[in-house]
Amino acid sequence: MDGDERELDCAVIGGGPAGLTAALYLARYQLKVTVFDDGLSRAAAIPFSHNVPGFPEGIRGVDMLSRMRDHALRYGAHIAKTFVTGVSRIGSRFLVSVQGRQIEARAVMMATGVTDRRPKMPVALHDAAVSEGLLRYCPICDGYEVSDRKIAIIGAGSHAYSEALFLRSFTRDLWLVSPEGDFDLSKREISSLKQLGVQLVAGPMIDITLSGKSIRIAGAGGVFDYDAAYPALGCDNRSGLAKMVGAELTSDGCIKVDKHLRSTIPYLYAAGDTVAGLNQISSAVGQAAIAATAIRNDLSKQVLLCR
Structure with a gap:
């Protein structure tokens, strides 16, 4: 010292x-x-x-x-x-x-x-995704940078709902991916997200990989590529x-x-x-x-x- x-x-x-x-x-x-x-x-x-x-x-x-x-x-x-x-x-x-x-x-x-609570993925892969801007933790900091791009929010409950409302002002192509299966949202919240055009992908989430300049999330709802993903796990x-x-x-x-x-x-x-x-x-x-x-x-x- x-x-x-x-x-x-x-x-x-x-x-x-x-x-x-x-x-x-x-x-x-x-x-x-x-x-x-x-x-x-x-x-x-x-x-x-x-x-x-x-x-x-x-x-x-x-x-x-x-x-x-x-x-x-x-x-x-x-x-x-x-x-x-x-x-x-x-x-x-x-x-x-x-x-x-x-x-x-x-x-x-x-x-x-x-x-931050991280999604389930290898540490090296997680760090690489963050470094390349494919995995992001702060829409307040960098929502501007993902404007009009295809964005996934990984999460459930009120925190994920609030993050979806926040990010919806930056892009129309917004997806909410449940990591465990249940979105843990009220009927009113689900209706609100659907009215805003947010796509809901039911879990469980099985795997996250990087594919070129995209982040790929595979789960019970299918396999989708996104320009970036935001963990909303608290x-x-x-x-x-x-x-x-x-x-x-x-x-x-x-x-x-x-x-x-x-x-x-x-x-x-x-x-x-x-x-x-x-x-x-x-x-x-x-x-x-x-x-x-x-x-x-x-x-x-x-x-x-x-x-």
């Missing part, structure tokens, strides 16, 4: 856009901050994004994260590429457990994000560390925060996808700026920060 991390002003857990933005702000506030990055940021899997402000030609996720790391490092933040295995509270301090040791911090910011919030230290979570596992991104535990903050809201780079960056400023202001009440 870089630097003396035994006594931090703030430990930032998560090296995605939220965590790195918070580190930049905290470092420029002249606080001692380390980002603990386990390398699992969802942003790293973005093959090319065109909705990050300031990059009209688009930018790869790994390149964006590299730029953000360099920016934070320039102002004195440290980045430790390691897993955090635990967080505990001792008096007014936190103990962050990494690599068999504990690091003390006055404050902790959780930027741990979420994990995601799992990586809020376990916050729960470990006693923070209150929402019903869907997000870390509960106030308008300044403070959790229910004093000096524990959260920003990005692990907080309820729009899972977007821009909103994560904004939340991180708010959280970092709250951290600076809250810590200044403990010890005068004037030079």
Whole structure:
């Protein structure tokens, strides 16, 4: 690990856009901050994004994260590429457990994000499909790129229904593929989709392969090629560390925060996808700026920060 991390002003857990933005702000506030990055940021899997402000030609996720790391490092933040295995509270301090040791911090910011639920397919094939833009996880990010193309949504229930309504504004050639068999939709929802021209393909889904520039989905309803597919299977919030230290979570596992991104535990903050809201780079960056400023202001009440 870089630097003396035994006594931090703030430990930032998560090296995605939220965590790195918070580190930049905290470092420029002249606080001692380390980002603990386990390398699992969802942003790293973005093959090319065109909705990050300031990059009209688009930018790869790994390149964006590299730029953000360099920016934070320039102002004195440290980045430790390691897993955090635990967080505990001792008096007014936190103990962050990494690599068999504990690091003390006055404050902790959780930027741990979420994990997408993937369709059943080999990891290498999945990653290749994502890299080629044939498997996509965020219609908010890239619905524009699939305009007027043949698109499949893999999923069932209310989440898949909402995603179908959202994507229908980009293309008429939209298909909802049930992965297990039942669409788990009401008669009203099914009627609504049919009125919109959404094709319903009953499962179970048997296989997913790549065929040239298409993604091929085989199932009980037949074999079809699509220009791209969106898994609408939900995601799992990586809020376990916050729960470990006693923070209150929402019903869907997000870390509960106030308008300044403070959790229910004093000096524990959260920003990005692990907080309820729009899972977007821009909103994560904004939340991180708010959280970092709250951290600076809250810590200044403990010890005068004037030079």
